[in-house]
Amino acid sequence: MHIVVCVKQVPDSAEIKIDIETGTLIRAGVPSIINPYDHFALQKAIELKKAHKCKLTVISMGPPQAKSVVQLGLALGADDGILLSDRAFAGSDTWATSYIISKAIKKIGKIDIILCGMQAIDGDTAQVGPGIAQHLAMPQVTFCEDIKIDSKKIIVRKLIDDGYEIIEAKSPALFTMIMPKDFEPRYPAFLDIHNSLEKPYHQWSMCDIGAQEQYIGLKGSPTQVDRIYPPPKREKAEMISGGVSEAVEKIVDIFEKENFLKI
Amino acid sequence: MPSMDTISRELMLDSLRNYAKKNLFHEFLREKDANNEFPAEILKEMYDQSILGVHLLLIPKEYGGISGGTFDVYRVCEILARIDLGIATGVFATFLGTDPLSVGGTDEQKEKWMTRIAKENLLVAYAATEADAGSDLVNLRTRAEHVLKNGKLIGYKLTGNKQWISNGGVADVYSVLAMAPGGSSWFMVEKGTEGFSPNKHEDKHGIRLSNTAGLSFDNAYIPKENLIGGVEGQGLTQAQAVFGYTRVMVAAFGLGAGWEALEVAIKYSQQRIQGGGPLSDKQGYTHKLIVPNAVNLEAARAYIEEISERLDGGEKGLQTEGAIAKYAATESGNKTAEDAIQALGGYGYTKDFSVEKIKRDAKITCIYEGTNEVMEMTIFRGRWQEHLKTRGRYYIDMADSLQSLHLESPEVGADLAALAARALAVIMEECRAQRLTRHQHITFKLGKLISLAELAFIFAKRAAAVEYTETIKFDRNVWQAMSRVYAKNAALQIAAEGIALILGAAEKDIDLAEALNFNTIQALQKGLISDMDLIASKLKDTFKAK
Known part of the structure; x- marks a missing residue:
């Protein structure tokens, strides 16, 4: 069985700052981390690999420094690492990104399971995982918190609004993983990081995966970002105290004052 | 050893930071600090190859380590110090303790000890200091006497006391400096060796999570295979x-x-x-x-x-x-x-x-690893030799290269750094001409001024570099403003303190202001406050309060 796990390098949201004047992210000094949902998916993939002796490939797309998240995957236990990196990929939206990743996965060959984080903490779209499945015409289950392999079946626990569903799937299929509250990310030991340099690692370009230029990068992206800005700060809420009738009176006063009651 | 690639190093630092985030939070450190307690379990985990294995950085690959370079070690030490300097010292002592072995050990000794340190996660201590021998190891009192069998040397008996040894009470293995008949020599000593015992854990002002203890040797027998390098008298060189x-x-x-x-x-x-x-x-x-x-x-x-x-x-x-x-x-x-x-x-x-x-x-x-006063003396001695050897050209050449740098990169303060170096050359030459280095105070002060000039030189050079290392958290214009501020201060301090030193000791009246370009140094202080304003504002942006 061959598992592919997709990971993304993102700025650490705890450290993120926006330059209010220019409306751009301040990148200087902001550390990059593996997207936490992907980290969970990666750890789940490693558990499956250990339990079922699967082959595990970790794949990412980004600038050359995104090699870091691929190497993290290798150090934690993946067998193969692939970074999709090409200037032509720059500016790709979720559609183009999922197209590029799907082309790379096709190049890998026969695979059985694709794991993704449910979304990335920088864009929060949750579209790339499902996009890959669509491009590959593969079944998908989103928002999974657990995954198991039982002979030929893949059994996942999918979180829904008022509980969870247990879903059985046949391979090949794609799953996006949520991150449970008690998730404790593991980090590799020094020696594992050092030894990961010996594992197979590839950097693939547009040509390597046979992606078509009109479907990638800024030009190939249906979504265009207009601008980025921090949400306006909310004004302080006014707390109303007292009994019910007194409170209602105060609220109605405010409504009248603010012209909320005029038709 | 060359350093490793940036990505691997940063991944290791991330693992270290995340370990600390989870285990070494303020309350934990505070409690251990209050109790003067060495966190043995933490050091054990940090050495555990499946958790962190920090000590492997110092061990060559062929012995199961990862052959880290100086740059890697600097980064790990910086991050360790940010976490807790006591824990950092515990790790450092192992680094230090393996050094005599890496420098002077025979291949068999390296194979044996390095492999054991790597695989068995051994905590090491470096035992050189004694009551009368700190940076000056000439007064070493611990003796290593020959033990003969049928007239053949089979080992040594160590007798004496060591003090302020980091990891002294908790190490598994010690590298110990002792005076053998053939001169000072390093020995590998295992814990539990008969006749060897650690003393009580010191109650210190700081680094209270680091175990510091004296060591007592009373005819402790050490086999001759444990003499590092196999030849006596190499201790100080190593x-x-x-x-x-x-x-x-x-x-x-x-x-x-x-x-x-x-x-x-x-x-x-x-x-x-x-x-x-x-x-x-x-x-x-x-x-x-x-x-x-x-x-x-x-x-x-x-x-x-x-x-x-x-x-x-x-x-x-x-x-x-x-x-x-x-x-x-x-x-x-x-x-x-x-x-x-x-x-x-x-x-x-x-x-x-x-x-x-x-x-x-x-x-x-x-204080440790040589007090900063010993550093001032060492710096002075090293550069004084250069000054004499080059007939006073050492800092003039540095100033000339800074002047050229200023023409290419006028924004890094290289002009001020050049003035700093030139002023230092004048001061050192005046000290030579008037034989002022007979005053120890002047030699130590020169050590300080040399440090200022050389940092200004290197800061300007690196601030002008096309690419910065991954450690620089600031944009180019901010780091360059920092370099300018440093150079301004260095030039002013060297000139002002240099004048005070020479006039304070010289027997004849002398006006050095012109030779030191004092007026130019003063004039080039222009812009200092706006540079500081920029730095203050960017520091705030870079380290935003939550």
Whole structure:
């Protein structure tokens, strides 16, 4: 069985700052981390690999420094690492990104399971995982918190609004993983990081995966970002105290004052 | 050894930071500090190959390690110091303890001990210091007497006492310096050796999570295979061969402790509202307690990185450079920690905030691995030789190269750094002409001025570089402003202190102001305040309070 796990390098949201004047992210000094949902998916993939002796490939797309998240995957236990990196990929939206990743996965060959984080903490779209499945015409289950392999079946626990569903799937299929509250990310030991340099690692370009230029990068992206800005700060809420009738009176006063009651 | 690739190094640092985030939070460290307790379980985990295996950095690959270079070790030491300088010292002692072996050990000895240290996660101690032998090891009293069997040497009996040995009470193996019949020599001594026992754990001012103890040897038998290098009398050479490198590690401790304290202060200053606004917006506060420290620490970083790269490139020794790095970074780290307490006012003086502990911890970096006064002396001796050998050209050549740098990169303060170097050349030459180095005070002060000039040189050079290392958290214009501020201060301090030194000791009247270009140095102070304003504002952006 061959598992592919997709990971993304993102700025650490705890450290993120926006330059209010220019409306751009301040990148200087902001550390990059593996997207936490992907980290969970990666750890789940490693558990499956250990339990079922699967082959595990970790794949990412980004600038050359995104090699870091691929190497993290290798150090934690993946067998193969692939970074999709090409200037032509720059500016790709979720559609183009999922197209590029799907082309790379096709190049890998026969695979059985694709794991993704449910979304990335920088864009929060949750579209790339499902996009890959669509491009590959593969079944998908989103928002999974657990995954198991039982002979030929893949059994996942999918979180829904008022509980969870247990879903059985046949391979090949794609799953996006949520991150449970008690998730404790593991980090590799020094020696594992050092030894990961010996594992197979590839950097693939547009040509390597046979992606078509009109479907990638800024030009190939249906979504265009207009601008980025921090949400306006909310004004302080006014707390109303007292009994019910007194409170209602105060609220109605405010409504009248603010012209909320005029038709 | 060349350093590893940036990505691998950063991944290791991330693992270390995340381990600390999970296990070494303020309350834990505070409790251990209060109880003067060595966290044995933490060191065990940090050495565990499946958890972190920090010690493997120092062990060559062929013995199961990862062959880290100086740059890697500097970064790990910096991050360790940011976490806790006591724990950092425990790890450092293992680094230091394996050094005599790496420098002087035979292949069989390296194979045996390095492999064991790597695989069995052994904690090592470096035992050189005695009551009468600190940096001056000539008065070494611990003896190693020959043990003969049928007239053939089979081992040694060690007798004597060591003091202030980091990991002294908890190490598994010790490298011990003792006087053998053929001269000072290093021996590998295992814990539990008969006749050898550690003494009580010292009650220290700081680094209280580091175990420090004396060692007693009473006819402790050591087999001859444990004489490092197999030849007696190599002890001091082996000890000195790694000073360039080991002092870079302590320099990184000063840097890490200083930045940790400064970050706390910068964040605090944004939240503390006084006189209608946050302290971070008040020049009287930032330009005294924050900005000069950030500048000095970054100058030290530039210097540490330069020396690390040179050592990784294969240069040997670099003892003077190691001393400059250690001196500059630990003086700055200690001063920053002190200012951080001031910056937090009453809060800083309590144990609720970490700066009080950092200050107590940071002080040791000015003392161990050679006190900073020994560093001043070492720096002076090293560069005085260069001054004499080059007939006074050493700093004139440095000034000339800085002048050329200024033409290419006028924004890094290389003109001021050139004036600093030129002024230093004049001062040193005047000291030679008037035989002023007979005053020890002047030689030590020259050590300080040399450090200022060389940091200004390296800071300007690295601030002008096309690419910065991944450690620089600031945009180019900010780091370059820092370099300018450093150079301005260095030139002014060298000229002013140099005049005071020479006039204070000289027998004849002399006017040095012109020779030192004092007027130009003063004139080029222009723009200092606006540079400091920029740095203050960017420090606030870079270390935003949550």
